[in-house]
Amino acid sequence: MASWKELLLALALVGPFTSAGPVAAADAPQAGAPADILISRQLMRDAHLGVGAVVVLATDAEGTRTARFRVAGVYEPVPDPMKFNVKRFEARLHLPDLVALTADPGDPQALESVTAINVALVDPAAAARVAADVSRRSMGVTVRPVARARDDDPFAALDGFHKAIAAVTVVGSTAFLLALMVIRAEERREMVGMLRLVGVPSGSIVRAILIEGLVVAVAGAAFGVALGVAGQYGINRFFQARYDTPLLFVRVTASIAIRCLAVAVPVGVLTGAVASWTLLRRPPTEVMGR
């Protein structure tokens, strides 16, 4: 990763820190005074800057074109999952200040140029139509709606990946629960054989075992959800500290908890059914080993 010194705008501190309070970036500078800028929290911390400090921004590391600015405040960059592992060393300038600093002096149109224009529509659903309209009327401008189609969303693939892993885990858990239920059934062979001999209907035995399987599966799922809820705090704190971002990496929602329980119910019923089948498929005396 490029260090902040290597970013497009190289930054060098030239003035001592002052203890001035936060100042709105929109405040108009006095004539001759440095213009105001905002500095991201991460840059403010790592460059040991403070509000009121005067800094020099340069267009390259050699400092060929520079301008002085006063740090008017600090801001938290908008959390972006696409940039979670990128150090957010950023500064926000008034557009005229940025253009004056970076525009090519040999290009008369440079002072009138911007890289992008963001547009918020009254009706977001009309984004494609508006993009096509503007595109037709403006030579040399590329117009794109910012909303991503599902095919173009990298997080859709990650979502599918996580679901696939969850499915594999469910298959493994089902096998283990089955093994556990079969062991429990074997443990109770004699008792079940006796119950059948004294006339307890098979249906009652099946129900008892099904309920046991269901209780184990649902209790396991509930414990898993509780563990997830407890774990999300630690995981989020760890990754937020690791990547210095307020992004949430794990969030257990009600929908996830419900889905978890919804998967547990059929798994419990299935394992209970298989366990009861091992006890009921043979005559009671054989089940008792007589």
Added chain:
Amino acid sequence: MSGFALARRTAVRYPARTCLAVLGVAVIAALNFDMLLLSRGLLLSFADMLGGAGYDVRVMGGGGVPAIRFPIHDAAALADAIRRLPQVGDVARVRLDQVSAAGPRSGPEQAVTLIGASLDAAHPIWTITAGRSLPVDEQGAPPSVVLGRSLAAALGAEPGMLVRLRAGDRDGRSLLPAIACRVVGVADFSLESARALTAAVSLDTFQAVQGGGASDEADLVLVASAPEVGPDAATAAVARLRPGLHVYSNAALVEQFNRNGFAYFRQMSLVLSTTTATFTCLLVAVLLTVSVNQRLGQIAALRAIGISRQHVAAMLLWESALLVGVGGAVALPIGGVLARALDDILRRMPNLPERLHFFVFEPRAVVLHAALLAATAVVAAAYPIWLAVRLPIAPTLRREVVS
């Protein structure tokens, strides 16, 4: 009878539970194995992809902000200077831009990434799958173009046909005329995604599509180091030629990728490996504990007839090792199939190079897989062994008889 023989007999005596436990271990261990493949897969694949074209040093005009391109000026002179370095074997200049392309049949224009490449390099940066690579263009004849497979399919073009390339995007806003080019080949571009529409032409044709002029710029200069000195020496020598350029060896790019782009998958792999290993350990421990509780009388009887504590402990350790070992062995082929499926899912991410894979097999992963499973077997057997060796013989036997 040895501990292994006793464990084997126990496993055979309870086939259903043994099979289910092995299946459970196999599925979870397969996931664990896949996470080991994922832990370095992207990195290995990226390194392989970078090295695939035969160039091991990259020269760029700027670094740090990939979205902003910094063209290299006086690129021809720079390439000549680089070529003269004793540390260098081959040099290629590359230019990139978005253009639109129309095929020989009527149909919509396609937005295309156009690559302009110098033809004096020994290694082309694409692999020809049909036709041939770019020749030197003849005077008066239409210039040559190599199409990526996806673009050839989208335009319905084959070698020998004419396509038209035009500056600007497909919405028809460019005033520059389209250039008719003859398709000489269809190729795979290793750094392009499967869906990307890509075409390659000579630098002269690239310039003509852009409207002519005498621009001598490159977006990228690729350098193959001389085999006897290696990429590090070549990187240092090229960097000395012109200060301000960003010169990276493939190894440095891979290291940079390892620190930044790959972090998410490496950490996900670490978290899931730990979780699945813990899960396997916990479940095998539960199964063995329940199984030991069921066989308390049997174990007390073995102890009563003179079988030592160590022998009983060895039996349980072998039982754990059999479940985990057989499950772990079965996990390898299951893991292979699962890795392909998971790779297919992740490779649906947009703009991913066609040759980039997330799960890449390496022997190191099998060794790690075996070591993790061995540790799992030992830890999972610890509690059941503790239960069994502390079993009071007489009270247990009495309880068995009374019950």
